[in-house]
Amino acid sequence: MNRWLAIAAFCLAGGFLIFGATTLRPFGEPKRTEMDDYFNRFSQPEVAANNAVTAIVFDYRGYDTLGEATVLFTAVTGVALVLRRLKK
Amino acid sequence: MTVVVRTIARVLLPLSLVFGGYVVMHGHLTPGGGFQGGAVAASGLAMVVVAFGADRLAKKKGLLSVLESLGGVAFAALGFLGLGLTFFANVLAKTGGLFGNPVPYGPNPGDLNTAGTLPLMNWAVGFKVLAGLGAVVLLFALFGGEHDR
Amino acid sequence: MIGNLPFVVCMILVALGLWTLVVKRNLVKLVIGVGLIESGVNLFLVALGYVQGGIPPIYTYAPADAPMVLPTPQALTLTSIVIGVATTALMLAFAVVIYRHKGTLDARKIRELRG
Numbered sequence: 001m002n003r004w005l006a007i008a009a010f011c012l013a014g015g016f017l018i019f020g021a022t023t024l025r026p027f028g029e030p031k032r033t034e035m036d037d038y039f040n041r042f043s044q045p046e047v048a049a050n051n052a053v054t055a056i057v058f059d060y061r062g063y064d065t066l067g068e069a070t071v072l073f074t075a076v077t078g079v080a081l082v083l084r085r086l087k088k
Numbered sequence: 089m090t091v092v093v094r095t096i097a098r099v100l101l102p103l104s105l106v107f108g109g110y111v112v113m114h115g116h117l118t119p120g121g122g123f124q125g126g127a128v129a130a131s132g133l134a135m136v137v138v139a140f141g142a143d144r145l146a147k148k149k150g151l152l153s154v155l156e157s158l159g160g161v162a163f164a165a166l167g168f169l170g171l172g173l174t175f176f177a178n179v180l181a182k183t184g185g186l187f188g189n190p191v192p193y194g195p196n197p198g199d200l201n202t203a204g205t206l207p208l209m210n211w212a213v214g215f216k217v218l219a220g221l222g223a224v225v226l227l228f229a230l231f232g233g234e235h236d237r
Numbered sequence: 238m239i240g241n242l243p244f245v246v247c248m249i250l251v252a253l254g255l256w257t258l259v260v261k262r263n264l265v266k267l268v269i270g271v272g273l274i275e276s277g278v279n280l281f282l283v284a285l286g287y288v289q290g291g292i293p294p295i296y297t298y299a300p301a302d303a304p305m306v307l308p309t310p311q312a313l314t315l316t317s318i319v320i321g322v323a324t325t326a327l328m329l330a331f332a333v334v335i336y337r338h339k340g341t342l343d344a345r346k347i348r349e350l351r352g
Contacts, residue, residue: 028289052294062176075323
């Protein structure tokens with residue numbers, strides 16, 4: 001009984017996911033926002049980097065990357081904490 | 089593991105480390121960067137763990153931990169370097185010094201000596217990811233063995 | 238024209254991960270399900286930024302006059318991938334510890350609170 005309920009819920013959620021994907025904007029024609037045009041145009045004059053993605057990751061959104069490094073550090077600390085031998 | 093696996097690991101470890109270093113070093117010119125290059129180099133470390141057994145590498149756990157902390161501290165310090173303007177401001181770009189060459193606008197062949205603090209941050213994050221993923225793989229391999237803490 | 242087929246494929250991947258979470262009971266398989274959902278979401282984010290006939294947002298030897306794909310979704314997907322690696326490592330560590338303590342990986346047998 002529980003199992004059939006779960007499968008029914010899954011079918012509902014999956015149906016909504018796929019229906020939502022078919023009603024998005026067409027693939028390959030995203031909305032040109034000002035932000036993306038700015039990054040593509042000014043990553044060379046401002047940051048002097050050829051790679052716009054690296055310019056965003058380390059310069060425009062460097063604070064984001066700092067949090068990401070913190071998450072990685074926390075994960076390694078957590079794994080080292082969990083995988084120790086407990087005293088019997 | 090067998091002799092075949094050990095020999096191949098000996099041959100492939102410098103190759104994967106060098107390729108990871110290349111991906112990190114050219115992060116501001118070609119696809120790639122600190123995270124990707126660090127992951128490539130960490131895959132070489134995982135291959136060593138599988139081929140030679142984790143017990144021979146148990147002493148390296150402290151070294152990896154120190155390397156990861158150093159990478160994180162270097163990254164944060166490079167962020168604080170631009171504190172006179174804003175946090176994470178690129179103070180080294182277009183000054184003519186280290187990594188300070190200007191870039192011509194539009195498609196160009198690329199110059200390694202550009203982009204200011206970005207290559208330094210790439211190296212810091214690359215070492216951080218290499219040490220972090222290597223430490224995770226080593227801890228998983230050491231769990232339950234004789235060097236288990 | 239392929240229409241919205243890439244988005245549908247990403248959503249099928251997410252749905253497969255959900256199916257794994259609903260049906261399977263092995264903890265390692267649950268971790269694989271979460272990884273499938275992560276992959277689907279990352280693919281969806283990258284596919285959202287694609288421009289028809291676009292090139293990567295890199296100026297090194299770039300062809301002239303070609304449109305560039307949106308760089309922001311790619312940068313945020315990089316963040317997402319790293320966080321996915323971190324969560325996967327933590328989940329696998331917890332699975333290993335649970336197996337050592339309980340002797341089983343069945344998600345129904347390791348419940349302590351029964352209601």
